[in-house]
Amino acid sequence: MIHLTINGKGVDIDVDPSTPLLWAIRENVGLTGTKYGCGIAQCGACTVHIDGAATRSCSFPVSAAVGKQITTIEGLAQNGVLTKVQQAWIEHDVPQCGYCQSGMIMAVTELLKSKPKPTDADIDNAITNICRCGTFQQVRAAIHAAANA
Amino acid sequence: MNFVPKMNRRSFVVGTAAVGGGLALGFDLPLGPKAAHAADAPEIGAWVVIKPDDTVVVRIVRSEMGQGTLTGLAQLVAEELECDWSKVTTEYPTPGQSVARKRIWGAFSTGGSRGIRESHEYVRKGGAAARMMLIRAAANEWKVEPGQCKAAASVITGPAGQRTTYGKVAEAAAKLEVPTDIKLKDPKDWKIAGKPLKRLDTKDKTTGTTVYGIDVKVAGMLNASIKQCPVFGGKVKSFDAAKVAGMPGVKKVVQVGDNAMAVVADTFWHAKTALDALPIVWDTVGNEKHNSASIAKFLETGLDPEQPAFIGNQNGDVKGAIKAAAKTVEAVYSYPYQNHAPMEPMNATALYTADKCEVWCGTQDGEAALAATISASGLPAAKCEVYKVMLGGGFGRRGRVDYVTQAVNIAKQMPGTPVKMLWTREEDMQHCFYHPITMAKMVGAFDKDNNLTGLHMRISGQSILATVFPARMDNGKDPVTFQGLNPSGETAFGYSVPNLLIDHAMRNPHVPAGFWRGVNVNHNAIYVECFMDELAHSIGVDALEFRRKLMTKHPKNLAVLEAVAKKIGWGEKKPAGHFLGLSHMMAFGSYVAGAAEISVVGDKIKVHKLIGATDPGQAVNPAQIERQVAGSFVYGLSALFYGECTVKDGYIEQTNFDTYPSLRIAEMPPVESICMPSGHAVWGGVGEPTILVAAPAVMNAYFQATGKRIRSFPLKNHKLQIA
Ligand code: FES
Ligand code: FES
Numbered sequence: 001m002i003h004l005t006i007n008g009k010g011v012d013i014d015v016d017p018s019t020p021l022l023w024a025i026r027e028n029v030g031l032t033g034t035k036y037g038c039g040i041a042q043c044g045a046c047t048v049h050i051d052g053a054a055t056r057s058c059s060f061p062v063s064a065a066v067g068k069q070i071t072t073i074e075g076l077a078q079n080g081v082l083t084k085v086q087q088a089w090i091e092h093d094v095p096q097c098g099y100c101q102s103g104m105i106m107a108v109t110e111l112l113k114s115k116p117k118p119t120d121a122d123i124d125n126a127i128t129n130i131c132r133c134g135t136f137q138q139v140r141a142a143i144h145a146a147a148n149a
Numbered sequence: 150m151n152f153v154p155k156m157n158r159r160s161f162v163v164g165t166a167a168v169g170g171g172l173a174l175g176f177d178l179p180l181g182p183k184a185a186h187a188a189d190a191p192e193i194g195a196w197v198v199i200k201p202d203d204t205v206v207v208r209i210v211r212s213e214m215g216q217g218t219l220t221g222l223a224q225l226v227a228e229e230l231e232c233d234w235s236k237v238t239t240e241y242p243t244p245g246q247s248v249a250r251k252r253i254w255g256a257f258s259t260g261g262s263r264g265i266r267e268s269h270e271y272v273r274k275g276g277a278a279a280r281m282m283l284i285r286a287a288a289n290e291w292k293v294e295p296g297q298c299k300a301a302a303s304v305i306t307g308p309a310g311q312r313t314t315y316g317k318v319a320e321a322a323a324k325l326e327v328p329t330d331i332k333l334k335d336p337k338d339w340k341i342a343g344k345p346l347k348r349l350d351t352k353d354k355t356t357g358t359t360v361y362g363i364d365v366k367v368a369g370m371l372n373a374s375i376k377q378c379p380v381f382g383g384k385v386k387s388f389d390a391a392k393v394a395g396m397p398g399v400k401k402v403v404q405v406g407d408n409a410m411a412v413v414a415d416t417f418w419h420a421k422t423a424l425d426a427l428p429i430v431w432d433t434v435g436n437e438k439h440n441s442a443s444i445a446k447f448l449e450t451g452l453d454p455e456q457p458a459f460i461g462n463q464n465g466d467v468k469g470a471i472k473a474a475a476k477t478v479e480a481v482y483s484y485p486y487q488n489h490a491p492m493e494p495m496n497a498t499a500l501y502t503a504d505k506c507e508v509w510c511g512t513q514d515g516e517a518a519l520a521a522t523i524s525a526s527g528l529p530a531a532k533c534e535v536y537k538v539m540l541g542g543g544f545g546r547r548g549r550v551d552y553v554t555q556a557v558n559i560a561k562q563m564p565g566t567p568v569k570m571l572w573t574r575e576e577d578m579q580h581c582f583y584h585p586i587t588m589a590k591m592v593g594a595f596d597k598d599n600n601l602t603g604l605h606m607r608i609s610g611q612s613i614l615a616t617v618f619p620a621r622m623d624n625g626k627d628p629v630t631f632q633g634l635n636p637s638g639e640t641a642f643g644y645s646v647p648n649l650l651i652d653h654a655m656r657n658p659h660v661p662a663g664f665w666r667g668v669n670v671n672h673n674a675i676y677v678e679c680f681m682d683e684l685a686h687s688i689g690v691d692a693l694e695f696r697r698k699l700m701t702k703h704p705k706n707l708a709v710l711e712a713v714a715k716k717i718g719w720g721e722k723k724p725a726g727h728f729l730g731l732s733h734m735m736a737f738g739s740y741v742a743g744a745a746e747i748s749v750v751g752d753k754i755k756v757h758k759l760i761g762a763t764d765p766g767q768a769v770n771p772a773q774i775e776r777q778v779a780g781s782f783v784y785g786l787s788a789l790f791y792g793e794c795t796v797k798d799g800y801i802e803q804t805n806f807d808t809y810p811s812l813r814i815a816e817m818p819p820v821e822s823i824c825m826p827s828g829h830a831v832w833g834g835v836g837e838p839t840i841l842v843a844a845p846a847v848m849n850a851y852f853q854a855t856g857k858r859i860r861s862f863p864l865k866n867h868k869l870q871i872a
Contacts, residue, residue: 015418016397019418020418023416023417023418027372027416027417027418028416030366031357032357032360032363032364032366033356033357033358034357035361035363035492035493035541036363036494036571037492037493037494037574037806038574038805038806039573039574039805040574040805040806040807042805042806042807043492043806045492072357073356073357074356074357074358076356077356082355082356086355086356089351089355090347090351090352090355093347093348093351093772093773093776094351094355095215095348095350095351095354095355096215096216096217096776096780097214097215097491097492097493097539097540097541097542097543098215098350098351098353098354098359098539098541099361099491099492099493099541099542100492101354101355102357105355123814123815124814124815125815127813127814127815128813128814128815129813129814130492130806130811130813131492131783132489132490132491132492132542132544132783132784132787132811133215133492133542133780133783133784134779134780134781134782134783134784134812134817135776135779135780136779136783136812136813136814136817137776137779137817137819137820138776138779139814140814140817
């Protein structure tokens with residue numbers, strides 16, 4: 001049994017310690033907002049926060065998350081109130097297919113925590129998620145909007 | 150936490166009857182405008198459901214994959230319905246219901262940018278018919294003539310100030326006959342359609358609650374991981390299931406068709422781990438001898454003008470013109486295999502019993518998915534059903550249903566147990582229906598006064614239809630090859646040249662080809678538009694001026710081209726080191742043009758600005774069109790700089806985003822979009838056309854900047870990067 005703390009709640013799951021955190025979250029915990037895109041830390045679709053740090057969960061063993069606070073896309077909103085990043089996403093109509101957006105939002109949320117008013121260059125450096133639909137122009141606008149909200 | 154997606158509604162009722170507390174108005178509408186591709190099935194009809202609380206459920210059969218068709222189609226229905234937009238929701242009818250209702254909705258296929266352009270008329274008629282019925286129901290109640298009543302924002306008012314809402318009269322309206330004499334609004338009176346409204350599907354995509362195929366959960370479900378023979382056409386020779394039978398979670402090792410193995414386990418991770426350990430011996434049937442170099446050689450044979458070729462567009466005598474020319478210009482271009490790489494890898498969930506087979510998946514063609522389910526399960530159509538969920542990208546890939554067949558095949562070997570089959574990214578990269586590989590030899594002929602008297606474009610390479618729809622070929626010819634090059638129609642060539650020949654020497658390697666966002670215009674536009682610049686340069690004429698002379702009979706092409714030229718400041722003084730490039734073409738019924746402003750430092754190309762203009766005839770949602778343009782440029786630039794699948798020993802070498810990169814935010818240039826609908830009767834698409842202008846505009850600017858003409862792609866092979 002492995003004990004995880006996800007979105008503030010404790011959960012025990014029966015998995016091999018080497019299982020990628022992504023699959024433990026999706027299959028053993030049952031939270032599917034975190035997506036699989038590449039499995040090799042290239043695309044960012046699987047991004048979650050581990051003790052506040054944006055982490056590509058496909059390449060992170062579940063055992064390394066023990067004792068840490070894991071936050072997934074489902075854990076961002078508090079009591080049904082969306083975060084300012086999520087609100088900016090809605091305001092700017094960012095998602096197209098939406099598949100990459102959980103990871104995108106998790107990455108952006110951390111960026112805004114460390115750099116509340118990021119420049120375009122900060123965004124370019126920090127946000128390396130792949131979006132095959134090509135929503136980047138809206139993503140950038142929404143990041144600035146969230147920073148100024 | 151088991152659930153089935155919302156659209157899995159078994160309580161569907163046929164005809165005009167109550168549905169789950171709401172009322173369904175059924176429309177049996179005539180077919181819409183003739184499908185552009187003659188072999189395509191007839192168009193769809195529409196459904197509107199109105200609940201007592203005035204909620205409007207618009208039924209959509211085209212698939213939402215990010216392109217915004219769900220919102221756009223709903224806008225068109227709502228416009229004619231005169232309903233309150235804030236109360237509009239959407240729902241997918243299932244392909245099985247379509248069969249039961251004798252295909253009232255027609256084709257489900259969502260590709261070729263046809264979501265809106267081929268269904269706007271009958272969905273609008275669906276909305277209008279519903280409005281007429283609702284008004285009549287209210288008029289009947291008030292004992293007045295329908296002509297004395299008005300409807301706006303889901304409220305009907307009568308001559309004496311009577312007032313009711315759609316929800317209140319829906320039940321009576323549902324019993325009325327569906328009108329057939331329907332007059333549609335003039336788009337200039339639109340209030341909902343034509344407006345930059347927000348998408349209807351955004352919120353769930355920001356909270357992780359949208360259900361994609363990969364997220365489907367069915368009670369008691371197991372998971373499967375699959376591996377197909379890496380060499381196309383190859384087969385399973387042998388395998389050793391005993392080696393992995395005892396691994397954690399493993400339930401069964403199954404062969405899938407003749408070319409794949411799968412492991413079924415409690416979780417995907419267990420299934421994948423066991424599959425990686427499964428010894429499989431493949432029979433590669435001789436295809437292991439193919440590689441990129443041998444394929445290129447094969448294509449090169451087709452460039453010989455004496456080789457037989459299918460003619461796509463011809464006027465005058467091109468041979469004579471070339472012979473008589475004062476000067477000729479020649480160039481050979483080539484374009485590689487590319488993978489769609491939608492962010493969500495292929496997957497499907499299937500449940501098979503002797504009595505029923507059900508599939509949950511994201512698909513661009515629900516009907517094709519149902520057909521695959523029927524054929525793979527061996528059950529009759531009435532016992533099969535497909536439930537569509539959101540697609541994590543499609544780009545043409547999810548128009549194929551190979552993954553549905555596989556999921557059903559696996560489920561059939563586990564009767565009574567739902568199984569979700571998910572491809573790894575590696576599987577997805579190596580088993581695509583790739584953007585076809587082609588080359589083109591371009592020959593231009595000038596007379597002594599530098600008039601372009603002849604143009605021969607010889608395409609050599611792969612036919613998409615030969616892989617995916619051989620039955621749609623025309624005596625061996627693949628008409629789709631000539632997108633953007635045809636003498637007339639929705640993908641017409643935008644130039645008049647006195648002696649013209651565009652022909653295709655078909656060369657089909659063993660790698661499967663498919664429809665890839667933009668399809669054949671991606672390379673056709675590079676070939677034509679870069680070569681037009683080469684021709685202009687060869688006689689020292691400005692690229693825009695040169696085109697203008699050939700475009701006098703193509704005013705709509707010229708209008709979009711002039712629009713981007715003006716916006717980018719063509720002919721004006723630019724900052725030192727900045728250079729411009731142009732391109733245009735007609736595709737999927739829309740006229741599109743692009744302009745790029747770039748600078749080049751060393752091996753880095755900086756795209757300062759990329760402008761796209763589109764004339765789709767009518768613009769249903771300008772805000773979403775803008776997003777499609779910007780998104781298509783990301784896709785197109787990814788293809789230009791990075792996109793290449795190479796063949797070694799019969800298989801595709803690229804396996805993931807490390808070897809098949811995609812543009813990131815830092816590389817995305819600022820995109821400006823000009824939407825200039827000119828009102829032509831045949832509406833054009835917007836999901837695909839603009840993709841084609843990005844590459845030639847950038848490459849033409851690159852030539853201006855460096856004097857170097859690049860004719861093979863992607864640019865990473867020339868050590869060029871996007872800055
Ligand atoms: S799935 Fe983890 S980075 Fe792509
Ligand atoms: S919105 Fe589709 S991949 Fe980003």
